Amino acid sequence: MEEDATLTAEGQTSELDRIAGAERQVADVVQQGDTPATTEIALGIWDRVLSFMESLTRPWVAYQVGIALALLLLAFVLSAVLKPRFYDWLKTREGWSKLRYRYGVMVHRRMPLILFTVLIWAVVWVLKSVTWPSRSYLLAMLASLALSWLVVVIVLRVVVNPTLRAFLRYGLWIWVTLVITGLRDDAVSLMDSMAINFGEARISLWMIAQAVVLLGLTFAITRLLSRQADARLKRSQDISPSMRVLFGKLLQVLLYTTAFFVGLRIIGFDLKGLAFLTGFIGVGLGFGLQKVVSNLVSGLIIVMDKSIKPGDVISLGETFGWINSLGARYVSVVTRDGKEFLIPNEDLITNQVVNWSHSDKYVRLDIFFGTAYGDDPHLVRKIAVEAAQSVGRVLNFPKTPVCHITGFGDSSVDYILRFWIEDPTGGLTNIRGNVYLALWDAFKAHGISLPFPQREVRMLDGEDGA
Incomplete structure (x- = not known):
């Protein structure tokens, strides 16, 4: 009996060791992002999707899908009726600020989503009042999705760049959809399992997705702050135009640099891993970016020595016009015939420029x-x-x-x-x-004449001349 008990104990110990070893292997696989772990997570998400699709065949789920489709159709019908009237009303709004016009255009474009959100929340409120919560669970989830998508559109309207706004909009739409549907953790695990290791650095699909959205948000906020600060600088009368441009450029460089590194820290990226990029940046500057760096440095020199400033009238070769704006790479010169020349900053440093209003405006x-x-x-x-x-x-x-x-x-x-x-x-x-x-x-x-050259031709007689 004691021998059997000893063998049983040894067997249990070996089984526990085997299970612990298997768990360690699974953890290593998940951490290294190998294919089995990725496949297992993806199959788990697919099983949840199939389970949801099967639930749609249940009566109390099917009628919620039918109600949602009917509300969506009703929203498009009402939108087709209201959008032309709203557009005509919007054209009569004189004196509105640019931001108010942007939101007005946003309401016009997103009217189906707005109407669908209002209708579905009204239906959810009615169903929760007259029936069980389970009978409106799917509609409540769709209502939360619609409201979240609408909030994302409203918030991102302040982003001026359309490409950046589109990236942020779709990224946040996907994120709120995953959160509301309960797939966030599985999706994060799946994207985190797809990773590539560079020595001690590990770059996963989840890190890239975070970088796209968070860096996009950071740069959008930075752009908004930069535009506000630049507008305040332009309104300041105590600072010369050249210094306004200089302060604006330095502020933009500072804000965007800070936003870049702050965004990397937010997503958990090790900034020490950027050290290897300095060599590539040096090579790029030495070969491909000479003109870019030259124009950037020339632009700073122009702003600092105040040789030209916005509003100055200059002549450069055959180009005669006034300075419209000073850019980081070029100077915008507008001529009298409406043409706008983008002259590289380096040309203004190396060539002879006639500034008709450098020291004074006369x-x-x-x-x-x-x-x-x-x-x-x-x-x-x-x-x-x-x-x-x-x-x-x-x-x-x-x-x-x-x-x-x-x-x-x-x-x-x-x-x-x-x-x-x-x-x-x-x-x-x-x-x-x-x-x-x-x-x-x-x-x-006053009877003053403007003379012009005159010639008299006298014909001489040939005989007299003889």
Whole structure:
């Protein structure tokens, strides 16, 4: 008997050791992300899906599916009736802010979802009042799903970038669906089992999904904060335009860098693993990103030395226009004919640039003309100055027009008329033309002639010439 008991105890001990070893193997498989563990989790999720599909054949579940489909159809019918009327009403809303218009457009586009959410919650409330909770369980879950999807759409409307907004919307829709349906833990286990190991670093599908959603949210919030801060800087009158651009760029770099590393820490990524990327970044900067880095550095130099700023009128080669905005890589220059040139920052550093409004906003223009020798030059100069002063954009103070004699030509006394303007963005050719017209009218009113070259041809008699 004692020998049998000893053998039984040894058998139980060996069985326990075998079970413990098997559990350790399963844990190692799950941790390493091998195929058996992934297959087992996926089959478990599939079994739950099949069980749910089988439950749809039950009477109290089937009628809930029918009610949900009927409500969905009713929501689309009501939406087809209400959307045109709402759109016509939305077009009459003058004075609304851009954000209010965005939400108005969102309501117009998502009206079927909004109507379905309202209808299904009303039905769930009625069913819970008159019948058992189990008779409205599926409808309550669908109502929670619809409401969660609607909240995601409303919250993400503040994200301006459509691509980022789409990524965040679909990612959060999938996440709330998994949470409400009770599949979150299984889905997380499945995605976490699909992993690749790089030494001590482990990158799983779950980590990538977290990175996409959380980094997207972080960058969306950062973009919103950056836009608000940039708007406040632009409204500040105590800071020069160049310093506003500089502070805005530095703030953007700081916010986005912080958002990137904060997002990585949120998803649990080991930042020490980024050390190996520095070599690749250095190689990329050395070969493929030379121009990009050059333009970035040139942009910072332009902003810091205040050589050009938004609103300045510049000439670069054949391009003449005013600075619309300073970008990280290029400068936007708008010409008088409506063309917008994106000039790389490096070109503004290495090439000769004429800044018509660098030190001050005054620009001098010159006009050359001539009058006949019989006209009094003192009167001509006086009339020319008065004609220039009569043109609207010509300054009379502190810069006043002047007129000087430049020489005695073959058929005229030559003059130069100099005048100043302070709005070169309004055009140079047009103001010159207006001054020429004023001179023409003034000279005609005072009987001053504008000579032009004349030639006399005399025919000599041949006999007399002999």
